[in-house]
Amino acid sequence: xxxxxxxxxxxxxxxxxxxxxxxxxxxxxxxxxxxxxxxxxxxxxxxxxxxxxxxxxxxxxxxxxxxxxxxxxxxxxxxxxxxxxxxxxxxxxxxxxxxxxxxxxxxxxxxxxxxxxxxxxxxxxxxxxxxxxxxxxxxxxxxxxxxxxxxxxxxxxxxxxxxxxxxxxxxxxxxxxxxxxxxxxxxxxxxxxxxxxxxxxxxxxxxxxxxx
Amino acid sequence: xxxxxxxxxxxxxxxxxxxxxxxxxxxxxxxxxxxxxxxxxxxxxxxxxxxxxxxxxxxxxxxxxxxxxxxxxxxxxxxxxxxxxxxxxxxxxxxxxxxxxxxxxxxxxxxxxxxxxxxxxxxxxxxxxxxxxxxxxxx
Numbered sequence: 001x002x003x004x005x006x007x008x009x010x011x012x013x014x015x016x017x018x019x020x021x022x023x024x025x026x027x028x029x030x031x032x033x034x035x036x037x038x039x040x041x042x043x044x045x046x047x048x049x050x051x052x053x054x055x056x057x058x059x060x061x062x063x064x065x066x067x068x069x070x071x072x073x074x075x076x077x078x079x080x081x082x083x084x085x086x087x088x089x090x091x092x093x094x095x096x097x098x099x100x101x102x103x104x105x106x107x108x109x110x111x112x113x114x115x116x117x118x119x120x121x122x123x124x125x126x127x128x129x130x131x132x133x134x135x136x137x138x139x140x141x142x143x144x145x146x147x148x149x150x151x152x153x154x155x156x157x158x159x160x161x162x163x164x165x166x167x168x169x170x171x172x173x174x175x176x177x178x179x180x181x182x183x184x185x186x187x188x189x190x191x192x193x194x195x196x197x198x199x200x201x202x203x204x205x206x207x208x209x210x211x212x
Numbered sequence: 213x214x215x216x217x218x219x220x221x222x223x224x225x226x227x228x229x230x231x232x233x234x235x236x237x238x239x240x241x242x243x244x245x246x247x248x249x250x251x252x253x254x255x256x257x258x259x260x261x262x263x264x265x266x267x268x269x270x271x272x273x274x275x276x277x278x279x280x281x282x283x284x285x286x287x288x289x290x291x292x293x294x295x296x297x298x299x300x301x302x303x304x305x306x307x308x309x310x311x312x313x314x315x316x317x318x319x320x321x322x323x324x325x326x327x328x329x330x331x332x333x334x335x336x337x338x339x340x341x342x343x344x345x346x347x348x349x350x351x
Contacts, residue, residue: 034275034299034321035334037341041274048273077281082265084282145292147279149269168270172278172294185294187276 047194049168055205057083057150060165063208064148067200073146083150083165093142093175139183142175169197242327251329253316254336254347255308261287264305264313267342275338277301297321301335314350315339 052060057080064085065075073087150167152160171193175184241248258264261284268289269282277291280300287305292298301319308314317335319326326332336347 031295031297032330033334034293034295034297035331035338037274037338041276044276045274077279079282079284081262081284082269082282084269084279086279086281145278145280145294147273147291149273149279151266151270168273170273170276170278172292174294174298185296185298187278187293187295 044189045168047189047191048170049166050198050201051153051164051166052201052205053164055165055209056162057152057165059208060150060167060205061085061148063204064150064167064201066204066208067197068146068148070200070204071197073144085148087146087148088143090141090143093139095139137177137179137183139175140178142173142184144171144173146171167201169194242325248318248327249316249350251332252318253314253350254339255312255314255350256343256345256347257311258313258343258345259307259311261305261307261313264315264343265289267339268303268305268315271335271339271342272301272303274342275335299326308350312348315347 055063061078061080061083065078068075068085068087071089072091073089075085075087077086078084146169148167148169150165152162153164153166155161171188173184173186173188174182177183256264265282265284265287269279272279272289272291275293276295277293277299279289279291281288281290283289288302289305290300290302292300299319299321301317303315303317306314315336317332319331340347
């Protein structure tokens with residue numbers, strides 16, 4: 001086995017051992033601030049919340065289910081009396097740009113290493129085994145979870161109104177890589193995603209109110 | 213060479229076994245029911261179950277959770293937070309006498325029950341703000 005390949009093989013084993021330990025660390029502790037309101041809680045709330053006039057709670061929930069179906073979600077759970085809808089969908093997580101980028105970077109690194117070692121030790125490096133060649137890890141699949149919660153808006157006396165609601169949507173996703181490991185477990189905090197949802201929701205509300 | 217490349221796998225497997233997966237886990241707790249309830253449970257001075265559940269749900273959303281389940285009759289809400297880790301929490305709301313609601317939370321992260329009182333205290337602090345009510349320790 002040639003020097004650079006042996007070195008890369010060793011590196012990979014170190015990395016895989018480190019990953020094992022990282023996964024194990026996942027079953028050890030909860031981050032200390034996991035249940036604390038953070039500095040950007042308020043900002044996220046604004047991003048994820050809209051006040052909607054001229055609709056009652058059941059109609060708004062129905063319109064929301066319509067949007068979720070438009071977006072290909074399946075409804076997992078609902079409790080109308082608490083204004084709760086839970087939905088999810090499984091989708092591909094392959095980012096073509098990412099995968100190709102990784103491939104390019106990997107082959108560039110390999111070429112650079114090969115060039116460096118052949119400059120140092122001569123030309124006979126290419127006969128090593130190629131067991132480590134094809135294990136570029138990339139994101140393959142994802143599960144997207146959504147919960148929508150509505151509540152009646154309050155009037156000036158603090159009483160719930162029938163004809164105005166407040167709706168908040170929160171979105172998360174789990175992403176698995178090509179080796180079946182979870183590569184991301186995250187909340188979606190991109191304003192564009194929420195903006196798109198609320199654009200679709202206003203159209204769906206329009207249709208819902210037309211239908212009745 | 214072969215043995216060395218197997219070593220991390222064997223080590224990882226051994227450690228994982230130590231961390232879970234035995235039938236004993238089904239009925240296992242590390243603390244007594246009284247101990248657990250002392251930090252997982254609080255009473256609020258309200259008789260409104262629906263409003264309490266709605267406040268719990270709003271608080272969980274504030275804390276970046278996505279709901280998994282909600283049931284008004286049973287008084288149960290479950291939710292998950294993904295933030296590099298996976299934190300799953302179930303909150304129950306039931307009447308205590310005629311003037312109080314008893315709120316209990318239990319959480320797990322990955323394969324482990326959360327048995328540190330701090331996250332629960334933080335949760336009830338956030339819930340107090342949402343309910344405009346004080347969380348009372350239950351005797």
